[in-house]
Amino acid sequence: MQPNPNQPHTLPPTYFDEVYRANEDPWNFETSAYEQEKYAATVAALPKPHYTSAFEIGCSLGVLTEQLAMHCGQLLAVDVAAAALAKARQRCAHLPQVEFQLLRVPEEFPVRQFDxxxxxxxxYYWSPEDLQMAREKILGAVRPGGHVVLVHWTPPVHDYPLTGDDVHDFFLSQVEPAGLFRHLNSQRAATYRLDVLERV
Incomplete structure (x- = not known):
């Protein structure tokens, strides 16, 4: 089978290296009132007050990581950009329960179970094929009674392979039919969407 040149590809680590080289906080995670409101809504949507073991994919500068850690006994936070991880480690240096790793999900994935x-x-940075692989690995790594929280910007971005709605709809399309997860919560703001899934 010949590769389809029109098929979107996962954005490579070099894309993010260049973005962070040009701007230490390219998405204004540290300063944006919008981001702060979204982080607050994300933490408020957690169905449990405390999780023994958690995994954050794409932690960037660690702004959400720092807030999430208050609800976690152990938190593994990963990203593909070394510059972002360096700042995240500094931000969360006072939180011994947080572990950071340079990891490219879904090709690389921890051999652990999480709550x-x-x-x-x-x-939305993943190709459709990588999104499918990520969904399988993510859903397979959740303990019974555990949760998956999806939060994404919904407007299209010209160089992203997918939209936030694409990502959420793809996860939800197989969750309830398979019978292993139930859809607990769905919220939609003007420019982002939040969904919570629970492993039964």
Whole structure:
């Protein structure tokens, strides 16, 4: 089978390296009132007050990581950009329960089970094939009674392979039919969407 040149590809780590080289906070995670409101809504949507083991995919500068850690006994936070991870480590240096790793999901994925997996502003960077692989690995890594939280910007971005709605709809399309997860919560703001899934 010949590769389809029109098929969107996952954005490579070099894309993010260049973005962070040009701007230390390219999406204004540290200063944006919009981001702060979204982080507050994300944490408020957690169905449990505390999780023994959590996994955050695409932690960037660690702004959400720092807030999430207050609800976690252990938190593994990963990103593909070394510059972002360096700042995240500094931000969360006072939080011994947080572990950072340079990791490219879904090709690389921890061999662990988690009570919470956070997929925030990362899914639309994957190709459809990688999104499918990510969904399988993410849903397979959640303990019974655990949660997956999806939070994504919904307007299209010209160089992103997918939209936030694409990501959420793809996850939800197989969740309830398979019978292993139930859809607990759905929220839609003007420019982002939040969904919570629970492993039964």
């Amino acid at each position: 919470l997996i956070m997929v925030s502003e990362v899914g």
